[in-house]
Amino acid sequence: MEYSELINEDLISLDIKSTDRFEAIKELSTLLTKQDRLSDEKLFIKDIFDREKTMSTYCGNNIAIPHAISNAVLKPTIVFGKSKGFCWEEDDETTNFIILLAVPNLVDGNNNTSHIDMLSSIAELALDDDVVMIWQKATNKKQILESLLLTQKKK
Numbered sequence: 305m306e307y308s309e310l311i312n313e314d315l316i317s318l319d320i321k322s323t324d325r326f327e328a329i330k331e332l333s334t335l336l337t338k339q340d341r342l343s344d345e346k347l348f349i350k351d352i353f354d355r356e357k358t359m360s361t362y363c364g365n366n367i368a369i370p371h372a373i374s375n376a377v378l379k380p381t382i383v384f385g386k387s388k389g390f391c392w393e394e395d396d397e398t399t400n401f402i403i404l405l406a407v408p409n410l411v412d413g414n415n416n417t418s419h420i421d422m423l424s425s426i427a428e429l430a431l432d433d434d435v436v437m438i439w440q441k442a443t444n445k446k447q448i449l450e451s452l453l454l455t456q457k458k459k
Contacts, residue, residue, distance in 0.1 A: 307452050310422070311382040313445040314339055320387035320402065326353060328390075329370050332383045332404045341381045341406060348376035348406065362392040362399060367430040371405035371423060380422065381406040384448055386439065401439055403430070 315335050322328035329352050337345045351374040355361070362368045366389070383404040392399040405422050429435050429452070438451040 307382065310380055311384065311449065311452060312339075313449055315381060316384045316445040316448050318386045318442065318445060318448070320385040322387070323390045325356065325368065325370070325390075325392050325399075328368075328385060328387065328402050329353070329356070329404065332385050332402060335383050336377075336381060336404075336406055339381070341379050342376050343378055344376040348372070348374045351376065352404075360393045360396065362396040363427060363430055364397070365430055365433075365436060366398055366400040367403065367436070368392045368396075368399045368401070369403045369405065369423065369426055369430065371407065373407045373409045375409045377406045377408040380408060382422070382426065382452075384452075386442070386448075401430075401436070 317332065317335065320328055320331055322331045330349055333342070333345055333349050336342045336348065342348050351372040352370050355372045356370060361370045383406070385402040385404070387400055387402065389398040389400050403426050405426065407422065435451055439448060442448050
């Protein structure tokens with residue numbers, strides 16, 4: 305699936321106000337609701353929190369990738385958030401970038417493939433120092449969006 309179908313500028317926040325992972329997830333989830341990507345924001349947040357409780361989604365390089373397959377998700381979506389930095393979980397480094405993945409729970413079973421593909425693709429970006437540098441220097445949403453779209457085109 306193309307990133308252009310998964311994210312747009314309205315799904316990017318360059319000024320996350322939250323100072324803990326659960327509040328950041330709630331803050332980014334409101335962007336999903338505003339874009340009509342969720343049928344039930346509370347259910348989606350519960351599903352993400354349940355996933356976070358099983359294992360931290362902090363992946364290093366100042367990036368967390370919270371994600372969940374949820375009946376509340378209407379359309380696969382990526383939400384990008386940039387913060388001034390906070391500790392995702394007690395033993396983690398500072399988190400400056402949150403990439404929230406929302407995956408619908410499809411009846412036909414295709415959700416596992418899309419979930420793994422999205423997570424794998426985003427994890428690759430998180431390891432690319434050039435992309436992370438673009439995110440660090442970004443002053444507008446277009447720069448973030450272009451970094452994601454250009455990176456996918458290189459593949």
